[in-house]
Amino acid sequence: MTHSGLSMIRDEIRALAPYHVADAAGMIKLDAMENPYQLPEALRRELASRLAECPVNRYPDGGAASLRTRIGAVMGVPADCDLLLGNGSDELIQILALACARPGAVLLAPEPTFVMYAMIARFAGLGYRGVALRRDFSLDVDAMLAAIAEHRPALLFLARPNNPTGNLFDREAVDRIIDAAPGLVVLDEAYFPFAGDSYLHDLRAGSKVLVLRTFSKQGLAGLRLGFLVGDRILIAELDKLRLPYNISSLTQTFAHGVLGHFDLLLDQATTLREDRDRLAEQIAALPGVEVFPSAANFILLRLSHPSAPAVHAGLLARRILVKCLDGGHPQLAGCLRVTVGTAAENEALLAALGQLLSPEQLP
Ligand SMILES: *Cc1c(COP(=O)(O)O)cnc(C)c1O
Numbered sequence: 001m002t003h004s005g006l007s008m009i010r011d012e013i014r015a016l017a018p019y020h021v022a023d024a025a026g027m028i029k030l031d032a033m034e035n036p037y038q039l040p041e042a043l044r045r046e047l048a049s050r051l052a053e054c055p056v057n058r059y060p061d062g063g064a065a066s067l068r069t070r071i072g073a074v075m076g077v078p079a080d081c082d083l084l085l086g087n088g089s090d091e092l093i094q095i096l097a098l099a100c101a102r103p104g105a106v107l108l109a110p111e112p113t114f115v116m117y118a119m120i121a122r123f124a125g126l127g128y129r130g131v132a133l134r135r136d137f138s139l140d141v142d143a144m145l146a147a148i149a150e151h152r153p154a155l156l157f158l159a160r161p162n163n164p165t166g167n168l169f170d171r172e173a174v175d176r177i178i179d180a181a182p183g184l185v186v187l188d189e190a191y192f193p194f195a196g197d198s199y200l201h202d203l204r205a206g207s208k209v210l211v212l213r214t215f216s217k218q219g220l221a222g223l224r225l226g227f228l229v230g231d232r233i234l235i236a237e238l239d240k241l242r243l244p245y246n247i248s249s250l251t252q253t254f255a256h257g258v259l260g261h262f263d264l265l266l267d268q269a270t271t272l273r274e275d276r277d278r279l280a281e282q283i284a285a286l287p288g289v290e291v292f293p294s295a296a297n298f299i300l301l302r303l304s305h306p307s308a309p310a311v312h313a314g315l316l317a318r319r320i321l322v323k324c325l326d327g328g329h330p331q332l333a334g335c336l337r338v339t340v341g342t343a344a345e346n347e348a349l350l351a352a353l354g355q356l357l358s359p360e361q362l363p
Contacts, residue, residue, distance in 0.1 A: 087225070109128075109158070161194070
């Protein structure tokens, strides 16, 4: 028997597959681009005592004014720009989509990219168009310009570095796309700490370009805090769509405390970048695997034999969780995405891959 209320739910929502989060209990977790390091014990104690003083009987500071000022100062947000905080950067993508969802409006992004752009476009009732990246995952500027001319996108997302491919789109290509775009252009810099190149300091008042950042990939995925930077007038309009009190007082207090020790997270990112480059070289030396260049805290691999699903299953049997991208976007056939972990986790991954890819394993 079907539920009578079900017919009230929009067809495109019923047609969606839910966002799948794998069960990771007891696993070496290399599937979600988390930072593998906990904050140091002393800092955690300090944060705990700050949180103990937090008046949770009261609503938080709705606009999170002091935290916005603090983040602006730590990140070097240009003086004539403003920033909007989100419960994760996903919430900010949703706010952007809701703001632009006129009938017929389109969100455009190169593909493969972060799957939430297409999902959130659908939630918001916004059209979505994907433009294929080249075989090496660089931007196909001509195809992007043609799609921009055809669809006149209200919103254009470029993840830089891109997820799940890991590469950093070329600035010249990005600039040509920005010049041609009629609507808002969002540069999603979720992996900025591992790339070292950013458009944040290129932002100006009056610009249609916005920079999206998150603390998630930098060691605070559980906190759910992201921010969007851009022209003040634009940010003020987007702020109207933010639900009141979207950033809890616990998050605001915790973030203030962590920002006092931000160098610690930057040092961890430096370690992860070095470990990424070493791990990429080591994996590339294994037989039957292609490693794509990464400017992020994960590495995209393509396997020929055994198949990606077989290697994914073999890793699971060894209690190592990575992301299998095979069967999703056609350009990701045979691909796995592995997050850079601690030195010990990376060694365990390398040893397991070595076993699974060794020629003796082949039939
Ligand atoms: C992980 C990710 C995000 C979302 O991060 P939040 O945890 O919601 O802040 C946004 N964009 C890209 C490209 C990502 O990979």
